[in-house]
Amino acid sequence: MGTPTTSPAPERTVRLRELGPARRGSRPDEVVIAVSPAFADFFTKTIVDVPHAEVLRQLLAGIEEQGVTARIVRVRDTADLAAIAHTAAQLSGSGIAVGVLARGTTMIHQKDLPRLSNLELFPQSPLLDAQVFRRIGSNAAQYAKGESPEPVPTRNDQMARPRWQAKAALLHLKEVECIEAGRDPVEVEPAFELSRAG
Amino acid sequence: MPDRARLVVGVDIGNSTTEACLAAVAPDRTVSYLGTDLTRTTGVKGTPDNTDGVLTAVRGALRRAGRAAAELDAVLLNEATPVISGLAMETITETIITESTMIGHNPATPGGQGLGVGTTVSLTELDEIDPGPPVVCVVPHGWDFEDIASTVNAAVGRGVDVVAAVLAGDDAVLVANRLTRPVPVVDEVAAVEKVPLGMLAAVEVAAAGYTIRTLSNTYGLATVFGLDPDQTRHVSPVARALTGNRSAVVVRTPSGDVTDRRIPVGTLELRGSGKTLRVDLATGAEEIMDAVARAQPLEDAHGEPGTHVGGMLAQVRDTMADVVGQDGEEAGSPVEIAINDVLAVDTFVPAEVRGGLAGEMHLENAVALAAMVSTSRSRMRSVAERVAEELGVATLIGGVEGKMAVRGALTTPGVDRPVAVLDLGGGSTDAAELDREGRDTAVHVAGAGELVTKLIDSELALDDREVAENIKRSPLAKVESFFHVRHEDGTVQFFDEPLPSHVFARVVTLAPEGPTPIPTRHGLDHVRQIRREAKRRVFVVNAVRALRQVAAGGNLRTLDFVVLLGGSALDFEIPEMIADALAGYGIVCGTGNVLGTEGPRNAVASGLVAAHAAAAP
């Protein structure tokens, strides 16, 4: 007992369908998730190959488990995480938003904070796995409810530098290439698909 | 009789600060106070290292008064009675669950609601069982919430009567939201693999804001499991253990049980007033304090060797021996050091339940002990010699601290004899009384600020003394947005500048340096209640205990005025808590204002001067 019987593991993919310009929400019980220009678009997985479908699914699950609703927007004119998360916080009915870059770097932001500040920041993208994304979603929802969640423990690994530092820089440069200057954020709807990849 | 005013300075060496009071004593013994100063105590109180601090304070007071050291006629030092206190805490109860019969933790977000009773079946076997009696589905680690829901839905579709689910992960709402037929779901059961399978189990989830009704009721359990009166008696602890939860799981196993066990932690031996009393620590604070009262005046206390209590009392003794025995001629051996007072306080410690499947915490009973040793032997003589040498001024060791403090307290406007002082310190609470005839008495009792910190620390399971101290010192507030907080009294304060991000949505202490977050999931009200209760159990209890020892015949009604002194007299709520408690005895009580200007500070230094003037030839 202890492991699911399904093998091979199902691979979920996600496509983000644009619904229209992102608007400010009025529900106090919502968290806005903002993804970067290349998220689930040019890129399909994080720096450590966590599929973007799983990133979104876990963030959404963490929020739903807390009984809070979620909207997803795509910010198109910047690849700066603080700017993405801050933009989304302005759109969020609760003032709470989660920003996530294609490589996985994630931040929880609040609308009244200065752009360069944040509630929780997860800068070490190579150390973020599905469970961490779930907890980030959960914490964002708890902030939205006015609760005081324990911050998600940030991990550290001295050997992340030799392994991931240059790839992170490369992914960032690629993401910057995907910026569409002057275009406003759009609301998107995720379409998850299950493929039994072998 | 001298024909001119004499310039004297009283100096009080305290545990943390050294205070000076400069005054001119006229030939007719009238005292004119000229200036005060306050500095950090150098070294351990009562040791020669104190000299530097004394000199700093004396020079500071002289400078403020515009006088020179050469003009001084005498320096008056307090007879410091070093008081060493020790703290210990022993858990005396333990909750044990056997045969994994019960899951009584409170996951933040259970799913569904209602009661489901059925036989436990693993999710991995759900697709193999035939429709029949109701089942409770137990989900191991590693399952995705969507897979759980679809597996359960498939079984239900085949006619399997799934009435509840128990999950390892934090997925209850997610699963419940995806079930075609809603059932109660309890999640975050970390040791889910230990849930016995093939047994009858009941799962209950209450609506948000409610607590469970059936499983926390003994007869509810009896109804659910069809128990006879004998068996019902047996499950009563289970019901009690689940009281107040929003969700619970109970599995019926052949001899499953929840027990509340007393832990043997050793006995305390108290010697005093010609008798020796033994009291088991596990009997709690009330019994211990009764024994302490019967052994008054306490001559010594010992803990049973090999127990925590024994170790703690031995350590207090050793520390004291170090302080009084650094000079060769005064070497004291640990045996000679006697414990003069013990304060026991009932407390509780959140502890993980043994045998629990979900890391359940239970508030276990515990007893906190403060013990205190005081000795008349100090090395003030050598401090006095060094001060005399440095300043070239006669340096005298004045009276006992408490007795001096009460004289200093008399300079508080509106105070008259008979007066008692309460000095609320870190390790001990000290009281002294001066009656109408000028007779004085002074006592120290164990337990003060440090014990309060310890109680707050353990009762909130902080494991961080700094946070506990912050809670003790400052009022609480909840940061409701970046621009406003709600204080503990319900009032709201707005800010122009945003608060720092690390305090957002948190319960904070409002220290002078700014809001500091408390890392706890407890609400503000709970933290506040624990803080006030800790202060009451230590300071209010000790205030009454100490005053009884100095009041004539132990009768508090013989006291007219009580003046609060010391660092804790500046606390934002302790003075009023004590005043409230004493009001019933017709006592006027308040924080001192020595010399009408110094607040609760400088009482001993001023008292030294007053006593010196009164005794002058």
Add this chain to the structure above:
Amino acid sequence: MRGDADAMTTTQPRRSRRTEILENRPVNLDGFVEEWPEKGLVAMDSDYDPAPSVRVENGRIVELDGTTRDQFDFMDTFIADHAIDVASAERANAIPSEEIARMLIDTHVSRNEVLAVTRGLTPAKILDVVELMNVVEIMQGMQKMRARRTPANQGHSTSARDNPIQVAADAAEGAMRGFAELETTLGVVRYAPLVAIALQVGAQVGRGGVLTQCALEEATELELGMRGITAYAETISVYGTEPVFVDGDDTPWSKAFLASAYASRGIKMRFTSGTGSEVQMGNAEGKSMLYLEIRCILMAKGAGVQGLQNGSISCIGVPGAVPGGIRAVAAENLVASMVDLECASGNDQSFSHSAMRRTARLMPQLLPGTDFVCSGYSGVPNADNMFAGSNFDTEDYDDWNTIQRDLQVDGGLRHVREAEILQVRNKAARALQALFSHLDLPPITDEEVEAATYADSSNDYPLRDVLADLKGAQAVMDRGITGLDLVRGLEATGFHDVAENLLAVLRQRVSGDLLQTSAVLTAELTPLSAINDPNDYQGPGTGYRLQGERWEQLKKLRHVTSATDPETEVG
């Protein structure tokens, strides 16, 4: 194609056994990326770097590397106005790059003759020169251009628990092993005053004259320096593009102002920069890592600081992942030296999973010798290293000593017998114990002193009362404790020699001798810098030679079989 192949018949492509072995080699845990020069993800030799040019009008540089003054960003302005010798600029830049590159390795050309040319060069011209050099030539250049004749090394002494006793004991051991500078930093910043004191005391116990610093945010770092609790400062970062500078709320002028604050108190200081930081932050403006680093180096020069810590430093994973990256890192060290700055040459951050790569990355600095071969070697196990791990740590001490002996090069360290190490560790802990007691700081128990004597990592020490320590640390700041209070306390508690050592370090603040380029203090407590120990390398038989007493020291290892009695070991 079959839709439902079951597991039994699913065929994985057969793998070479050798490939499997190679796959499992540590080097394959490192990350490598392809170059992308348009975005600046390239070490050097990029087509997108500017071509060198300079034009001077009325004693002012009006064109720099193809940009006219009206188009200057603030880096260009600062470099043009403060870093380049205007008088010689046009002449120096007219010299063909090949000729300057050859001067760098030509044993007939003295260091001073090279400096006469390099002081007028523009960033792009310097880049053009070093791009002509392969890694051996870069090392040859470094051998001659290093400012101080005698090479040295720097160590880190930190604690995962910020335990001051550990920092003191490891500082003492490190000082005795040979580090000329020791650096610390914190996990919990509020611990800084206690840890900085511990570092200072430990260092002066281990070897009088070792210089110490505590890396913190700039204001506190400056205050500890001004109080004489630390002896130098290093972590003042500069960047190669304007946006990265601005992101940190800084300009070249604000950094220069900070530098002058240190100089005003006679405190040694150097800037920090390194290849890769700009592209890491996504603001390389399409320039190569080395070109941007050369701008940083000239910025440091222009600010008037005596030296620079470079060699990629915390961004080493970026140049380390691109082709020729470690050559570029060697080149940036050389450039610092060839514009007459002290160079603390990196090798100070976790670099590779492969021991072989870690060693190879060191060679361009170890073989020619630099002012500080590492700018910090971890004097504690890497798990305790609060600078996020170094390229070398305490486990590598014996390897390092052996490499020095094999190649007969001086990397600044030496083997020390265990008995001596235990003795200094114990003394450092006792001195700190006495000093804390004297200053009324939280007590250090005999048990902690005992632990410090024999410990390896922070796990080997009793836990401290952190709350009491933090209050003590605050008291150090509130009470205005200075380096002189430490001297007084050490003297009063019977550590006369340690007090003398520390006083000698503090005395340098008055003489200002540590402001000279590449200054360190010898064991005799005299300054050794580019002024009184100038690098005079001019070919074989000249310059610093590992010989005599020092070579005898470095011949010693933990286990060397005696030639006179092969049944025993010497040392």
